[in-house]
Amino acid sequence: MALNTSTIISIVFLAAMPFLGGILMGVDRRLTARMQNRMGPPLIQPFYDVLKLWAKEPYIANNIQPLMAFMYLGFAMLAASFVAFQLDLLLMLFTTALADICLIVAAFSAKSPYSYIGGRREFLVMLSYEPVLLLVEIAISLVTGTFIIKGIRAYETPLLLLLPAAYVVMQVVLVVEMKKSPFDVSGSAHAHQELVRGVYTEFSGYTMALVEVGHWVKVVTMLAIVGLFWAPNPFIGTALALALFVGAILIDNVYPRLSWQRMLKTTWTIGFGLVIVNLLALSFGGVI
Amino acid sequence: MAIYGQTLVALTVGLPVVSGLASLVLPGKTIRSVLVSVTALVLIGSSVSLLGISEFTYNPGHIYETAVLVLDFALLFYFLYVGMKSKSLPVIGLSLLQLVPVAYFEFVLHGVKVENILLVDRLSVFLVLIVNVVGSVVVVYALSYMEEHEHHLQLKESRQGRFFFFMLLLLGAMNGMVYSNSLYWLYFFWEITSLCCYELIRHDGTAEANTNAVTALWMALIGGVAFIGTMFVGYYTVGSIALTKIMTAQLTPILLVGFAFLALAAFSKSAQFPFHSWLLGAMVAPTPVSALLHSSTMVNAGIYLILRIAPALKGTYLSLVIAAVGAVTFTLTAILAIRQKVSKRVLAFSTIGNLGLIIMCAGINTSLSYTAAVILLFFHSISKGLLFMGAGVVENRINSRNIEDWEGLIGKLPFTTTVMLVGMATMFLPPFGMLLGKWVAVDAIISTPLAFALPIIILICIGSAATTFFWGKWLGYLTVTPMTAQKQVKETLPTPYRFAMMGLLAVSIVFSAGAPYIINNFVNPLIGEAYKLSVTSTLMEVNTGIGSFLVGPFWIATVAMVLLGVMITKKKGGVIVPAYLGGENVPEKPLMFFTTADGEAEASVSTVMLQSEIDEASLNKFAVIIGVLLIIVMFLVEVI
Amino acid sequence: MGLIQKSQLKSPWVLHFDCGSCNGCDIEILAALTPKFDLERFGIVNIGDPKQADVLLVTGPANKRNHRVLKNLYNQMPQPKLVIAVGTCACTGGVFHNCPNVLGGVDNVVPVDVYVPGCAVRPEQIIDAVVLALNKLAGLAQSEEEE
Incomplete structure (x- = not known):
């Protein structure tokens, strides 16, 4: 691989992803606080949290758990690199699933009832957003004829104009991915403590720091995919992604948590329904 | 060169039969072990050698033709006898439905004459490789398993001779089947696999085993009847029952009906809806039987047939219906697998589902989808063999088939559980081969017209999410490790177990990492016979023109x-701390907590089944109804 | 002050344990987390999981039923950790002093870093206590550096 400009940009983007994610989480906490009429923590609060966690006394549940926590971050980064280097979108989705499995195995391996139930719910979360995201990606490639992000970006018409419903569906996916209410059954940082910390319960110190950064990377990756909806102009694309980001925070603050059954029903009906209608419309319009 | 090839063909078909007979006759454990191991090695060796052979046809001669004829009638009379003995109307009816037409076909029409009885091409060689490599490993594994099994049952007299006879016969019949160009010979070997399957399922002789074996038999006999339908169609329209002639003939509605019969036979063998119940019932047999049926033989016969006829059906509605059957099966079984408690039932549903996926790919019938089907077939055989062997060992060790008893198994059986974990990962996670196949399949679907693709896309989206769910939850459940098990027990296993499991595990990983090589050297030449090539692969990547799977970098990144x-x-290290149990942990006992009145209880977790959300009985009914409807549509669609 | 130490001071996550208080102090702790006082300004999060907590807020007197839970939660918190006794009961046993089954202040069970008297304490006091505890943490760290 020759070290040309675009490769350097890709590497820089990949390296910047965790930091972007951290800042975004800071923005999230700040915005949430403002919506609740509070001041909120500093913008770089997430970095303080992670650094603090990293330096804490290492408490682990067993010898597999730390490795799995690291693999969660690792595969999240690998999935992110598919976006950064503009490679295969479908493979990115499968890699994200792999990262999730690592997280769940880490949670399960502790044999703690709380993290175990959190992990089970994490599976249900995967079950509710994965097929929908897969469908959105397939819709994108049906329009553009390729799964490779470089090819999708080269498509001339902005995807938002052709797939507006898929964009709306991405809002749902993003809420699930960010573990926000109403879809935060598996574990959250908020006052819902019936499962203590859900899937995160048994992480502590540096394992928690790894998982936290992994989560940031996943959110940024998802936002980058939203950005594809207006690929010809990256600024509009970024704006679209940020709009969904703010939308997710708004939804988080407005809606109470749903049970997993209703989460599944909601994501599947909205997700499948909207994308199918959109595809049929495009088909009748002769676009695909 | 031709002699060399013919020898290999004779070896792969004849040797299993001969050594099967020998194991039936010769007494003694040592002789049998040596016999089976040597046969396994020769089979693997000759199937690998066959890879170097170019396509050739072959006529074994009159004696063999007569022998096949006589044996076929003997077989059909035996089925009739089985039907009478077990008072099973379907078996009696279906055997008569074969006996009479076959007799008419042979003695009145003299229709079984075919110029080239055997045909060895890329597809058959590929299938032979799968059958013999995976099959041989399973048979070697069975050496240990049957010892333990009979020890458990406390049999006075060993019945292993009979067992290995049918196991080896099944391998031989499978090999014979994939070489056959004559429909009659294909039909004959097909019926032998049905026989072996029947005999192996009822091997333990319990009432349940007998019932399930009869069910499996009559479902398999439907396939036999369908074959005869095709033979008549072939005879009256093309004038020959050679597959090569039928495949290249001008497609007429009548001929399409003939192909529909073959598809029906394939569905019955591959346990697609509505025939899925026999494969679920087959798990009463000793586990090596399941391992053999699910991975390399039996169900692969149906897949082979579909793959064989698919190129002739390009662009027909029949092909689309075949795809629909596969897609529906894939999705519904994935959902049903979530709620299964019995380990082998989960595996069985996964087998049926994956076969559905393969059949769907073959039905979509483009170069890309055909590639996906072949890749899936290859990797599925390896992984499923591995998983069944692991499940069998676990079953013998913990005396339970219920996966709720598998909690934290990695602490108790570290070696076997690791094998199972990797096996499960190879079924649904990147960067392993099965996922590569699924990935190609998705690429294949989106390159078809939307009106057809949309329903299939939705089925695939739901199905693959459910697949991730049921594998993931099971995989996770095995790793629920009690802290006390940190000092892991050392697991002792007999050599054949270790050899078989390590062997397939290594094969699975090496081939997954070398997937581009496999595609270049084995899959693409096979595709090239019928389609234009659409997948290009270099050492590092597999490219479909729609997407690119970076196999090499993915593996390098993972290992790094x-x-x-x-x-x-x-470097970070860490202190192992007991789990958070609301602060009520019992000191020095990491899994216990204080309950009311200072009692001590162990924290335990149960696996998630969604028992109340998924209604198995009505889903099953729905599956049968939709399966029957689709088959009716499959025959009606020719009229269009 | 290093980056890590700054982070430790900027991000105290709190575990709240009620040893059997009258709930007066508990409500004040919750009040401190509401928008009016907004403890999150200082990076304080009510985490509820000892394995991720830095500060243990204890209300109510230690007693014979739950001292082992308190001890266990304390042991499950990784270093560096701080304990704040919130309210008179937690400091000395308060009105429950010398009652049967009551052991007295929580310092009978776990080492306490900051005592917050009051019945019930005010949210401002709780915030002040956390700041004091963090100062103690910073001081400790500095003296270690000097050595």
Whole structure:
């Protein structure tokens, strides 16, 4: 691989992803606080949290758990690199699933009832957003004829104009991915403590720091995919992604948590329904 | 060269039969072990040697033709006898439905004459490789398993001779089947696999085993009847029952009906809806039987047939219906697998589902989808063989088939559980071969017209999410490790177990990592016979023109990540702390907590089944109804 | 002050344990987390999981039923950690002093870093206590550096 400009940009983007994610989480906490009429923590609060966690006394549940926590971050980064280097979108989705499995195995391996139930719910979360995201990606490639992000970006018409419903569906996916209410059954940082910390319960110190950064990377990756909806102009694309980001925070603050059954029903009906209608419309319009 | 090829063909078909007979006759455990091991080695060796052979046809001669004829009638009379003995109307009816037409076909029409009885091409060689490599490993594994099994049952007299006879016969019949160009010979070997399957399912002789074996038999006999339908169609329209002639003939509605019959036979063998119940019932047999049926033989016969006829059906509605049957099966079984409690039932549903996926790919019938089907077939055989062997060992060790008893198994059986974990990962996670196949399949679907693709896309989206769910939850459940098990027990296993499991595990990983090589050297030449090539693969990547799967970098990244992870976590180290149990942990007992009145209880977790959300009975009914409807549509669609 | 130490001071996550208080102090702790006082300004999060907590807020007197839970939660918190006794009961046993089954202040069970008297304490006091505890943490760290 020759070290040309675009490769350097890709590497820089990949390296910047965790930091972007951290800042975004800071923005999230700040915005949430403002919506609740509070001041909120500093913008770089997430970095303080992670650094603090990293330096804490290492408490682990067993010898597999730390490795799995690291693999969660690792595969999240690998999935992110598919976006950064503009490679295969479908493979990115499968890699994200792999990262999730690592997280769940880490949670399960502790044999703690709380993290175990959190992990089970994490599976249900995967079950509710994965097929929908897969469908959105397939819709994108049906329009553009390729799964490779470089090819999708080269498509001339902005995807938002052709797939507006898929964009709306991405809002749902993003809420699930960010573990926000109403879809935060598996574990959250908020006052819902019936499962203590859900899937995160048994992480502590540096394992928690790894998982936290992994989560940031996943959110940024998802936002980058939203950005594809207006690929010809990256600024509009970024704006679209940020709009969904703010939308997710708004939804988080407005809606109470749903049970997993209703989460599944909601994501599947909205997700499948909207994308199918959109595809049929495009088909009748002769676009695909 | 031709002699060399013919020898290999004779060896792969004849040797299993001969050594099967020998194991039936010769007494003694040592002789049998040596016999089976040597046969396995020769089979693997000759199937690998066959890869170097170019396509050739072959006529074994009159004696063999007569022998096949006589044996076929003997077989049909035996089925009739089985039907009478078990008072099973379907078996009697279906055997008569074969006996009479076959007699008419042979003695009145003299229709079984075919110029080239055997045809060895890329597809058959590929299938032979799968059958013999995976099959042989399973048979070697069975050596240990049957010892333990009979020890458990406390049999006075060993019945292993009979067992290995049918196991080896099944391998031989499978090999014979994939070489056959004559429909009659194909039909004959097909019926032998049905026989072996019947005999192996009822091997333990319990009432349940007998019932399930009869069910499996009559479902398999439907396939036999369908074959005869095709033979008549072939005879009256093309004037020959050679597959090569039928495949290249001008497609007429009548001929399409003939192909529909073959598809029906394939569905019955591959346990597609509505025939899925026999494969679920087959798990009463000793586990090596399941391992053999699910991975390399029996169900693969149906897949082979579909793959064989698919190129002739390009662009027909029949092909689309075949795809629909596969897609529906894939999705519904994935959902049903979530709620299964019995380990082998989960595996069985996964087998049926994956076969559905393969059949769907073959039905979509483009170059890309056909590639996906072949890749899936290859990797599915390896992984499923591995998983069944692991499940069998676990079953013999913990005396339970219920996966709720598998909690934290990695603490109790570290070696076997690791094999199972990797086996499960190879079924649904990147960067393993099965996922590569699924990935190609998705690429294939989106390159078809939307009106057809949309329903299939939705089925695939739901099905693959459900697949991730049921594998993931099971995989996770095995790793629920009690802290006390940190000092892991050392697991002792007999050599054949270790050899078989390590062997397939290594094969699975090496071939997954070398997937581009496999595609270049084995899959693409096979596709090239019928389609224009659409997948290009270099050492590092597999490219479909729609997407690119970076196999090499993915593996390198994964390995690097594991090494880095081990380094960092080693450096960070850590103190092992008991789980959070609301602060009520019992000191010195990491899994216990104080309950009311200072009682002590162990914290335990149960696996998630969604028992109340998924209604198995009505889903099953729905599956049968939709299966029957689709088959009716399959025959009606020719009229269009 | 290093980056890590700054982070430790900027991000105290709190575990709240009620040893059997009258709930007066508990409500004040919750009040401190509401928008009016907004503890999150200082990076304080009510985490509820000892394995991720830095500060243990204890209300109510230690007693014979739950001292082992308190001890266990304390043991499950990784270093560096701080304990704040919130309210008179937690400091000395308060009105429950010398009652049967009551052991007295929580310092009978776990080492306490900051005592917050009051019945019930005010949210401002709780915030002040956390700041004091963090100062103690910073001081400790500095003296270690000097050595």
